[in-house]
Amino acid sequence: QEAAYAVWNLAVGHLENSERFVRQGVVPKLTELLKNSSDVAQENAAGALMHVTMSQEAREEVVRCNAIPRLTELLKDEFEPEVCSQAAGALLNLAADCPQYADKIVNAGAVPHLVELIKSGQALAKEYAAGALMNVMRDQLEVSAEAAKAGAIPALATMASKPSGVAEALGALANLASGSPERQVAIYKAQVTRRTVSLLTDPDDDIRRSAAALLMNMSPQAKIKERIVEAGALKPLAKILSDPDLAVKERAAGALANVLTGFKEAPELIPNLVTLCADESLSRDARRQAAHALAMLAAEDGPADAVWAAGAAQPLVALLKDMVEEAALAIMNLSWRWPDVKAGLAKSGVIGYLMTLLERGGDPPKEYAAGGLMNMTAGSLEHAELAVGVVRPLVDLLQPKEGYVQAAEWAAGALANIVRVGPVPQQEAVDAGVIRRLADLLPQVTPSGKSLVVLAFTSMAEHHKDAVREALSGSKELATLKEFRRSTNEELADYTHSLAEMLGMDVA
Numbered sequence: 001q002e003a004a005y006a007v008w009n010l011a012v013g014h015l016e017n018s019e020r021f022v023r024q025g026v027v028p029k030l031t032e033l034l035k036n037s038s039d040v041a042q043e044n045a046a047g048a049l050m051h052v053t054m055s056q057e058a059r060e061e062v063v064r065c066n067a068i069p070r071l072t073e074l075l076k077d078e079f080e081p082e083v084c085s086q087a088a089g090a091l092l093n094l095a096a097d098c099p100q101y102a103d104k105i106v107n108a109g110a111v112p113h114l115v116e117l118i119k120s121g122q123a124l125a126k127e128y129a130a131g132a133l134m135n136v137m138r139d140q141l142e143v144s145a146e147a148a149k150a151g152a153i154p155a156l157a158t159m160a161s162k163p164s165g166v167a168e169a170l171g172a173l174a175n176l177a178s179g180s181p182e183r184q185v186a187i188y189k190a191q192v193t194r195r196t197v198s199l200l201t202d203p204d205d206d207i208r209r210s211a212a213a214l215l216m217n218m219s220p221q222a223k224i225k226e227r228i229v230e231a232g233a234l235k236p237l238a239k240i241l242s243d244p245d246l247a248v249k250e251r252a253a254g255a256l257a258n259v260l261t262g263f264k265e266a267p268e269l270i271p272n273l274v275t276l277c278a279d280e281s282l283s284r285d286a287r288r289q290a291a292h293a294l295a296m297l298a299a300e301d302g303p304a305d306a307v308w309a310a311g312a313a314q315p316l317v318a319l320l321k322d323m324v325e326e327a328a329l330a331i332m333n334l335s336w337r338w339p340d341v342k343a344g345l346a347k348s349g350v351i352g353y354l355m356t357l358l359e360r361g362g363d364p365p366k367e368y369a370a371g372g373l374m375n376m377t378a379g380s381l382e383h384a385e386l387a388v389g390v391v392r393p394l395v396d397l398l399q400p401k402e403g404y405v406q407a408a409e410w411a412a413g414a415l416a417n418i419v420r421v422g423p424v425p426q427q428e429a430v431d432a433g434v435i436r437r438l439a440d441l442l443p444q445v446t447p448s449g450k451s452l453v454v455l456a457f458t459s460m461a462e463h464h465k466d467a468v469r470e471a472l473s474g475s476k477e478l479a480t481l482k483e484f485r486r487s488t489n490e491e492l493a494d495y496t497h498s499l500a501e502m503l504g505m506d507v508a
Contacts, residue, residue, distance in 0.1 A: 030049050046087045047090075102138070114129045127165030133147060133172045200212060246282060254289040287319060313345060328371070331372050406446070412441065447489070457472070458495065
């Protein structure tokens with residue numbers, strides 16, 4: 001046991017020594033020593049394994065020697081607190097960035113014991129147990145559910161308010177929040193929001209990373225989003241967009257993409273986001289999140305002016321060229337307001353990039369591309385002429401998949417603009433089945449999409465009046481048009497009236 005203690009001390013913070021110990025065959029001997037009845041031997045062996053496992057070679061050897069079941073057993077409260085602490089530390093390092101080893105730890109039954117240590121262990125045991133739990137829950141919804149059921153959320157929330165183990169507690173809470181609205185609400189109710197916001201600018205890199213990650217993963221919930229903003233998150237999130245730590249930047253951008261509701265509280269926010277979008281040294285995901293945040297800002301008149309003035313066009317166009325769909329959403333939101341903005345974007349090749357995204361992207365990218373084309377071609381025959389090559393893909397979008405009705409509505413809006421170019425794109429749309437698909441879409445549209453479908457019918461009626469009239473003569477279609485005509489939405493009512501007059505139909 002004294003030799004194990006020496007190995008422990010020599011391996012702390014020294015990767016080269018750890019690798020040497022592995023090559024000398026120390027791991028099987030430490031694994032055997034874990035089974036010793038002496039609590040000192042158990043502690044020294046687990047402590048040595050914790051630090052030896054900083055090397056990947058050592059991790060593989062620990063798994064080969066089947067040490068995980070014994071380390072898991074040593075988490076139980078029947079063992080000395082110091083033993084539990086070091087066993088949790090060894091599991092923490094084993095699971096770090098190693099999903100296959102994390103699975104083995106979970107399968108050994110470690111989760112409830114880790115949660116129990118967080119609840120009632122010593123300070124060091126809590127810290128190591130929270131870190132281990134954080135690592136085994138990463139991208140594992142079932143493991144997170146097991147931990148939550150065992151009471152991890154209140155225990156971690158309490159721990160996050162203490163001086164030690166804060167990064168591990170927040171990181172574990174962030175993983176618990178990921179992908180689960182129910183757990184997001186439970187974490188919010190545990191009253192960690194203000195504490196988390198206050199830690200966004202902590203000197204410790206790990207704490208900033210974990211705090212930003214927790215806010216990012218909690219904020220999809222609308223009510224929580226409001227509370228995060230109320231807690232003053234915008235300013236520190238905007239500040240850490242220029243953090244020297246890349247992970248902090250990426251998570252801050254993701255949090256902003258979720259929580260953003262305004263920009264006046266943080267005037268530096270928009271320039272920082274634009275810089276983030278343009279920084280090719282960052283990960284694609286960090287730049288994507290920044291583009292999403294800019295897209296949300298551009299949806300409002302005041303912030304949209306600031307986004308454009310900050311020089312967002314060039315980095316957004318570059319991201320769009322690289323098939324980043326959030327850039328398409330940002331361009332959609334920027335382009336509908338001013339002709340000069342639309343013209344500038346068109347000169348940058350935006351229409352061609354949107355067409356490529358529409359033809360090659362998945363479902364969300366197609367949706368944003370259709371929206372971008374709709375706004376870029378609105379009121380501009382010149383821009384519409386550039387987009388005639390995607391008539392058929394737009395018609396294909398008119399048959400919405402579940403959850404993608406908005407994509408069909410935006411496709412209808414884009415077609416309303418593009419087919420006005422002339423009889424050739426109209427005929428291509430007819431050959432692709434546009435009229436029947438618009439009629440089928442009519443009863444499915446949301447309030448914001450009704451005018452778009454009516455405008456698409458109106459454009460098609462310019463050269464195919466009889467076919468449009470026939471498609472809208474059924475009892476259901478007529479009833480829908482009459483409902484639109486009586487709408488309190490004056491724009492929709494007027495568009496429907498104009499269409500009916502063009503077709504010679506009575507929808508009063």
